[in-house]
Amino acid sequence: MKTTDVQGTKTYILDVPATAWTDCSAAVTAIQSGAEALCPQSLGDLTRSRNVTEYSCISSNDSRKSTGKITYGDFTIELLFDPSDAAGQKALYDAMENNTPIILAMESPATTGNGDIVWTEALVSGDSISYPVDGLVGYSVTLAPYGGYTRCPAS
16 A cells, blocks of 8 residues: 655645646646745644435335535644745735636645645635644635546556
8 A cells, every 4th residue: 555644745725727737738838837825834634524315215215315515624734834925824814815717736745756746726715823822823715616636647
């Protein structure tokens, strides 16, 4: 079984392109030229689910189930607050402030070429700056993905 270490994962923030990427090669090139959000502490969980409806028969103990559409759960990324990160963290802040969608991409570590990349279009639905006692200032951003996740395998 092959596993992937999370240490070394890069996080990129991009504007949503006017024209959709045609394939993973175009996506990877665009993503790697995007702004990198510095020093992520946690990237949250990318989740998706389907509602299941059960239909019970009144004439017997039989039942049937059907599944609905896929929905994508909100997730929160946590970063060490860096006021000098004029690209990555500022892009997240601006997306919240201006109600504009972004692309968030995570690239797992790679020994050669690019790592496995997962990306999604999302809206920033919340952010916070925390000031913990005996700690570093943190910046947390909650993202509401739409349209699914796309995975581009390592190459």
